[in-house]
Amino acid sequence: MRLSMNERIWTAALAVIGDEILSGRTQDKNVAQLASWLNVQGIRLAEVRIVPDKTEAIVEAVNILRARNDYLFTTGGIGPTHDDITVDAIAAALGVGVVYHPEALAVLDAYYATRGGLTEPRKRMARVPDGAGLIENRMSGAPGIHVENIYVMAGVPHITAGMLDALTGTLEGGRPVVAGTIGCWVAESEIADLLGATERAFPGVSIGSYPFFRDGRTGANFVVRATDAVLVDTCLAELNARLEALGHAVVAGGI
């Protein structure tokens, strides 16, 4: 993504924590979900790391990602079981201790009042790195955690979604990226030069080319991205005209 001069770009990274993703057992949904949510906040997802349930792997990822991005999000590993080590690993990365958060204890106490009570394993979910605040969990008991520029969220996608909902509008960002799409039943190799030339003609715009194969035919969608909506529209119109000049029918909105 190229940029207008002097435009402040806000970036975030995501650390997905969980053996279940790396084993192939679970298909991650949080990368796409967070990316879309971030864009509305005017923040770009700049990089993602998927790491196992191992303290040293989490610490390494957390420390580099939080240092070089405005925000770091994590998903996974904040439940009550032995394989939930995210809180301890993040505290280790920050060099702080782990404490019980009084408000989290109160939230869990209320949540479990009709569900068998706040047992010791459940209390584990009130443990936070020292100095942390909470992210409201609108779906179940255990809250997320906010410490420095790190946002620690659940791994179960609908719970993550609720936490993102609670965070909406609270993070400083810049202009969202605007995207427009057109599609063509064409092999991208046929129009590769045209695409590159069109991108070069519109500084500040990036054009992504995403080929697919459907019903035995080859096609591609072209996504024009920029922070300036007028620039996106102008570039899309030009790309459309250039494709049609070569005899390719263009499908608005993509195929």
Add this chain to the structure above:
Amino acid sequence: MRLSMNERIWTAALAVIGDEILSGRTQDKNVAQLASWLNVQGIRLAEVRIVPDKTEAIVEAVNILRARNDYLFTTGGIGPTHDDITVDAIAAALGVGVVYHPEALAVLDAYYATRGGLTEPRKRMARVPDGAGLIENRMSGAPGIHVENIYVMAGVPHITAGMLDALTGTLEGGRPVVAGTIGCWVAESEIADLLGATERAFPGVSIGSYPFFRDGRTGANFVVRATDAVLVDTCLAELNARLEALGHAVVAGGI
């Protein structure tokens, strides 16, 4: 994952290359696909990074991941368009030039013979880091690339799948991880201590706990993993017995 002593563990990393994943436009499928395939080869997916279409980001990921894993796989960015920069970035990471691979040119020449001929943009797909070999593409024209311990594959999942199929049995690995699953309609917080104690009782085994919410009820699946199938079965039977002793009905195979 804990291990039997002296057991050689083979690991792989994956670098997913593509703005379309980081923008949320495209839901990645290759992490789960590669993880499952690797396990059959006796290789563990140890870490994943998702990086943008930027040379420096790709170079950084490639150099650290290839150094600390037996294998590095990449997906994405090997097409004919301006945003396909994977080959050049990997060559830069390795400090070698980029050359046309004669066999790749022949493959593409044959593939495009009935599709408009081998144009310059299409020739781009025969460019490889100097010294590289090819990975057969059973789905379309452009082959994948093998250089040192790096396997460069397409981003479109069914093409990636064909390349993995072509690589099956060619990579040295160890013993695959065997996994067994049971499920319970229980909040994992109720049996967290039981899970941890059971894992500790079976060195070499890891137990993952994966909660879910369905039909208004809370449940969890427990995945027991080890390289020794007998150990997995023994641990599963013990976990089953301990859960039932607490009055929880267990669903074999998971819920």
